[in-house]
Amino acid sequence: MKPKPEPLDLFKVALFLDLDGTIAPIMPRPDDVEPEAARNGLLKALNDKLGGRLAVISGRSVSAVDRITEGAVASVAGAHGLERRTASGLCENTQAHAALDSVVAEFRALNRVLEGLIVEDKGVSVAVHYRHEPDHKTNIIGLATRMAETHGLRLQPGHEVIELRTPGPNKGDAIRAFMCEAPFIGHVPVFVGDDLTDEVGFEAVNSLGGFGVRVGAGASVAHYGLKDVPAVTAWLEESLLCLT
Numbered sequence: 001m002k003p004k005p006e007p008l009d010l011f012k013v014a015l016f017l018d019l020d021g022t023i024a025p026i027m028p029r030p031d032d033v034e035p036e037a038a039r040n041g042l043l044k045a046l047n048d049k050l051g052g053r054l055a056v057i058s059g060r061s062v063s064a065v066d067r068i069t070e071g072a073v074a075s076v077a078g079a080h081g082l083e084r085r086t087a088s089g090l091c092e093n094t095q096a097h098a099a100l101d102s103v104v105a106e107f108r109a110l111n112r113v114l115e116g117l118i119v120e121d122k123g124v125s126v127a128v129h130y131r132h133e134p135d136h137k138t139n140i141i142g143l144a145t146r147m148a149e150t151h152g153l154r155l156q157p158g159h160e161v162i163e164l165r166t167p168g169p170n171k172g173d174a175i176r177a178f179m180c181e182a183p184f185i186g187h188v189p190v191f192v193g194d195d196l197t198d199e200v201g202f203e204a205v206n207s208l209g210g211f212g213v214r215v216g217a218g219a220s221v222a223h224y225g226l227k228d229v230p231a232v233t234a235w236l237e238e239s240l241l242c243l244t
């Protein structure tokens, strides 16, 4: 396990938070993650003390992040960086790959046979969740890999999920873009994440003079580590207390 980070200096940092597995615990299904008053209150308090230098950097769509956070955070990157809403509300969205509709249709057809499969259509990407079809994991990943090769889509593995994405910006690119804009510019970037998709985010903050915090075990380029979602929450609350 990597060392635990010190409480953040909220005057100095720009904070980037992943969602699932970082500030919200992993649940059986994507829709099981509901808005939570305590979590959203913490996000609002952090955003306030950071002068708006808080962004959620998620694999979910921006609209799904807004549903869960109840709009607590203005700056959001969604679909692993393919969607981005700036602090001033400007939306920069990558155009969806033309093949995605047929890819979604093919996985929905498979879902009629494998009823545990969850097909999450995000427009610019599709996430195929096999958590409830563990016996078919290898075949599902094989099918997704062949489809990605055929159509020129990017593969994004995650927690019991394989995603096919439109080629385009990733989480690291989204963080770099935020760091060029007000109110983030000139501050020390810190990114907290738990998954493979977050490694490019850690690379981005490292290269910009900041640091990453990896949630859970596993190899990572992040400098620091925290055990789980409750540990992240406690560290963020401690950072808020240090300010007052």
Ligand SMILES: O=P(O)(O)OC[C@H]1O[C@H](O[C@H]2O[C@H](CO)[C@@H](O)[C@H](O)[C@H]2O)[C@H](O)[C@@H](O)[C@@H]1O
Pocket: 018, 019, 020, 021, 022, 025, 026, 027, 028, 029, 030, 031, 033, 057, 058, 059, 060, 061, 120, 127, 129, 131, 158, 159, 160, 161, 195, 197
């Ligand atoms: O980058 P993140 O914000 O961490 O989003 C990554 C993916 O999270 C969601 O799927 C994961 O969380 C679900 C709810 O806990 C869980 O049921 C699923 O097995 C996980 O893979 C989300 O549904 C995906 O779209 C995100 O890409």
